[in-house]
Amino acid sequence: MNWAWIQDNRGMLAGLLWTHVVQSVVPVLAALVISIPLGRLVYRGGRAVQGVVLAVLGVVYSIPSLALFVALPVVLGTRILDPVNVMVALTIYCVALLVRSVVDGFSGVPPAVRSSAEAMGFGPFRRVWAVELPLAVPVIVGGLRVATVSNIALVSVGAVIGQGALGRLFDQGFEDGFLTPILVGLVLSVALALVADAAILLGQRLAAPWLARGRVS
Amino acid sequence: MNLFGYLGDAANWAGPGGIWERIGEHMGYVAVSLLVAMIIGIPVGAAVGHYRRGQVLVVQTSNAARSIPTLGLLVLVVTLMGTGLVPVVLALTVLAVPPVLNAAAVGFRDCDPDAVHAARALGMTPWQVVTGVELPLALPLVVSGVRSAALQLIATATVAAMAASGGLGRLIVDGQLLGPSGYPEMFAGAVIVGVLAIAVDLLLGAIGWILRMVTYRRGRLTLTTERQVAV
Numbered sequence: 209m210n211w212a213w214i215q216d217n218r219g220m221l222a223g224l225l226w227t228h229v230v231q232s233v234v235p236v237l238a239a240l241v242i243s244i245p246l247g248r249l250v251y252r253g254g255r256a257v258q259g260v261v262l263a264v265l266g267v268v269y270s271i272p273s274l275a276l277f278v279a280l281p282v283v284l285g286t287r288i289l290d291p292v293n294v295m296v297a298l299t300i301y302c303v304a305l306l307v308r309s310v311v312d313g314f315s316g317v318p319p320a321v322r323s324s325a326e327a328m329g330f331g332p333f334r335r336v337w338a339v340e341l342p343l344a345v346p347v348i349v350g351g352l353r354v355a356t357v358s359n360i361a362l363v364s365v366g367a368v369i370g371q372g373a374l375g376r377l378f379d380q381g382f383e384d385g386f387l388t389p390i391l392v393g394l395v396l397s398v399a400l401a402l403v404a405d406a407a408i409l410l411g412q413r414l415a416a417p418w419l420a421r422g423r424v425s
Numbered sequence: 426m427n428l429f430g431y432l433g434d435a436a437n438w439a440g441p442g443g444i445w446e447r448i449g450e451h452m453g454y455v456a457v458s459l460l461v462a463m464i465i466g467i468p469v470g471a472a473v474g475h476y477r478r479g480q481v482l483v484v485q486t487s488n489a490a491r492s493i494p495t496l497g498l499l500v501l502v503v504t505l506m507g508t509g510l511v512p513v514v515l516a517l518t519v520l521a522v523p524p525v526l527n528a529a530a531v532g533f534r535d536c537d538p539d540a541v542h543a544a545r546a547l548g549m550t551p552w553q554v555v556t557g558v559e560l561p562l563a564l565p566l567v568v569s570g571v572r573s574a575a576l577q578l579i580a581t582a583t584v585a586a587m588a589a590s591g592g593l594g595r596l597i598v599d600g601q602l603l604g605p606s607g608y609p610e611m612f613a614g615a616v617i618v619g620v621l622a623i624a625v626d627l628l629l630g631a632i633g634w635i636l637r638m639v640t641y642r643r644g645r646l647t648l649t650t651e652r653q654v655a656v
Contacts, residue, residue: 270626271619272580278597278615282428288601288608357492364494368587368594369601369611378500382588387504394497401492 210388225396227291228373231366232359233404235295239302239355244348246303247310248336258311265304273297273365294366301362302355309351313344345416353408360401364393374400431600431609432616442595444617450591451621455578458514462521462574467567470529474563475555483530487523495520495581496588503588513582513590520581521574528570532563565637572629579622583614593618 214221250261276297281288284296317340325339364375372379377393380386413420431437438444473479499516506512536559544558586594596614600607 266630267623267626270576270622272576272583272622274580274583274594274597275615275619275622278611279619282612288611354491357488361492361494364496365584367496368584368597372496375494375496378494378497379587382500382504385504387501390497390501390504394494394501397494397497398492405492 209391210386213386213388214392221392221396224374224376225400228360228363228397228400231291231295231363231371231373232298232356232400235298236302236352236356236359238299239306240352242299243303243306243310244341247307248314250307251311251314262308262311265307269301269304273301273362274368276300277366277369277371289370291366291371294363294371298359298362302359305355305358306348306351309348310344313347314340316347317343342416342418345412346419349408349412353405356404356408357401360397360404364397428609428612431596431613437610437613444596444613447591447593447595447614448617448621451579451582451593451618454510454513454517454582454585454590454592455575458517458521458578459571459575461514461518462525463571465518466522466525466570466574467529470526470567470570471533471555471560471563473526473530474533474535475559477534480530480534483527487527490520490523493520495577496584499581499585499588503590508589510590513585513588517578517581517585521578524573524577525567525570528573529563529567532566532570533559535566536562561640565633565640568629568633568636572626572633575625575629576622579618579625583618593621 250258253261277293278288280286280293280297281290284293286292321339321343322335325335330339364372364378366372367375367379374393374397377389381388381390381393427433440446470483473483498519499513502512502516506515533555540558540562541554544554549557582592583594583597586592586598593614596617597611600610600612600614603610
């Protein structure tokens with residue numbers, strides 16, 4: 209480990225870390241905004257629609273990330289070196305993952321709770337927003353954690369096509385046969401994933417404090 | 426620029442460095458590392474699930490493994506050990522063990538306790554219980570773990586091209602060196618690897634489905650934790 213190299217390249221490392229955060233977090237947020245309404249719609253579609261949509265999303269999820277990074281410019285009309293390709297690809301993966309979580313989350317709401325809310329005069333919108341969605345939170349957050357951690361690991365793959373944020377350190381280290389950038393890239397990427405995972409758990413604690421008290425599970 | 430020009434030219438498929446050879450290399454990496462991962466992951470997972478020891482460690486390892494950037498691990502191993510088949514397969518195996526191990530542990534832990542108790546009451550030896558009762562009950566889940574691992578491997582074997590190995594990633598890396606005119610070659614690599622992944626996913630999905638039908642069709646036995654492992 210060459211500490212002097214790290215000292216000399218602090219600015220570059222901070223820049224790559226920030227790019228990494230943007231390229232991994234923006235797709236997760238975009239996917240969350242898309243997946244909650246989409247997942248609700250799929251859930252409402254009944255068993256047949258759920259089966260078909262989730263099967264299709266499963267196939268999408270199985271496409272290797274590098275293949276999607278390379279093929280997306282054809283669909284989007286972007287240049288191959290555009291970071292948008294990576295971010296759109298990651299958004300697609302996150303949607304494929306989160307729609308399933310949202311459907312599972314809504315499916316897990318006990319029918320008695322739904323009927324009670326209806327009996328208490330909750331309209332359809334308020335019933336979903338104030339009763340069903342909060343009960344689905346733990347399942348959705350479970351999916352969100354997997355999506356976020358996977359995303360942070362996947363951004364590096366972009367290095368093969370000249371993107372990759374922290375992944376560039378792997379490219380550089382390999383070209384020069386120099387271990388320090390490789391180790392720094394690995395440590396920063398894994399640390400970022402741990403921090404992001406902890407942040408989501410903290411967010412859940414703040415947004416759904418009843419879960420921590422263990423009254424509803 | 427003709428997008429499918431590279432794919433459509435028969436000359437690119439044949440011979441050394443042709444597409445067929447790249448597919449062979451790619452599936453070779455995947456098959457060898459998947460086999461090693463199964464040889465390690467299934468018995469260890471079976472022991473963890475059967476004795477109910479070390480499950481937390483297995484779950485945490487497989488969650489933590491998700492945060493490892495595959496390219497970083499590959500480049501690290503190749504830089505330390507040099508290029509070639511062994512370092513690449515070693516790195517791929519490290520990535521393939523956690524999903525197989527985790528699925529096997531969950532599968533062996535959660536097989537229907539009534540069936541296991543009945544088998545013991547009938548006087549089956551522990552070994553007979555594990556191989557004759559728990560294994561068939563756990564098999565659909567084990568297959569789903571193998572499926573996740575296989576997909577992870579197909580994706581990562583593509584990335585391995587950057588660390589100077591063969592496989593379909595070569596089309597992407599080599600095409601990029603040619604500049605804009607190399608895009609059809611990159612696109613060919615992306616399409617083939619995508620088709621390969623989808624085919625393997627559907628094949629292993631079908632095998633898992635058949636096993637599930639055979640074992641669980643009567644509806645007397647339950648497979649409770651399927652959802653948690655499916656990715």
